[in-house]
Amino acid sequence: MAREFQFEVVTPERTVFSKAVTSVIMPAHEGYLGVMAGHAPLLALLQPGEIVIRGADGRQEEIAVAGGFADVGPKKCLILADAAETPDQLNVDRARKSLEKAKKALEERKPGHSQEELDAAVARAENRLRFAERRKK
């Protein structure tokens, strides 16, 4: 059996996930990054995407993440996410609505937000919708 390590996902609003797991795949800045126990210390930027977690019992869990930071150590891995949702917290309709809102804000160039921020908001919303739709099937 693969060795376990502690994995946590925290957002400014709550702790989304905190359990011992055997492997984690996360959307790092330069592509997906797999982490197992004993990984070399690493600080990484995350982009919007999904985290795939495997536990010791072989069960797989997924979390949609809107970007953030990862602190990987040999015994512990911590993700500081801007926002993160498990499949049961996501709803396709809501995700679609928030995507529409983000797109509209981009078209109208909502004042007070930079182009980058608006682009990032659309990317986050798209990611969330993709995730929600896939889970529904």
Added chain:
Amino acid sequence: MAVGSIKSIRTKIRSVNNIKKITRAMEMVSAAKLRKVQERLMAVRPYASRISDFLTGLAGKVKNLDFPLFKTREQVKRIGIVFMMGEKGLCGSFNSNMLRFWNEFGKTHPQPKDVTAIGKKAADAVRKMGLTAADAYVNLKTDVSFGDIQSWTNKLMASFLEGKVDEVWVLYTEYVNAVTFRPRAVKFLPVQTEIKDKDEGGSGDYEFEPEPAKILDRLIPRYVQTAFHRLILESMSSEHAARMNAMHNATDNAKDLVSSLTLIYNKARQASITKELLDIVGGAEALKG
């Protein structure tokens, strides 16, 4: 005592009892809100403490720290102020203390100010002083979203970076415990950290993806937003706790008032009965004679 005054005492007792019910209900509501805000404060804590660990660890890695958000400006010509007060009144001296604190702060910091008001009372106070708030955020709910707070913080950071203001201060009420709150001013920008090129920090053999400076670019704004989030939650906690105490005291006072009114009422009732008895006895005596 006349019958009329007995009646008026009875009405008074009834109305004080009603007030008591209302203040007790408000106390309960504030207690529930306080608990909610406290839970959120607890939920922020792990994120906030980790992100500042990150920051200290990373900042040691970057050779010459050259981030505008950290830079202290030599001349402070204009300051930005975030003024946090409550949403509503009826919370003891919470709002008036803050107002007094504002005046004292103005004495030590005479520079012209850009004010951002948070809370309805703050917006009202700023208007009454004849100032115009650059921004006012009112009707804050206990579950004010981090997204909102992020966009407020971004505006503050933007006005600092564009040079509109040279410092940003936050005036808020610190929550010490359920009965003690203190108005406080903190220098919010430039970021105050004790990152003094210490390279030990345990992050000696870390790898980075991408390079530390790029991570810092994203991390610093997030750090500032988190700090701001905490201050808002703390101010909210203080408001709800202050209202809870004020309403608790009001309920107690109402109780005292009811018991002293009841005493007067009983005395008056007894007096009128005695008087009636005397009348009857007197009348009977007169008939006999």
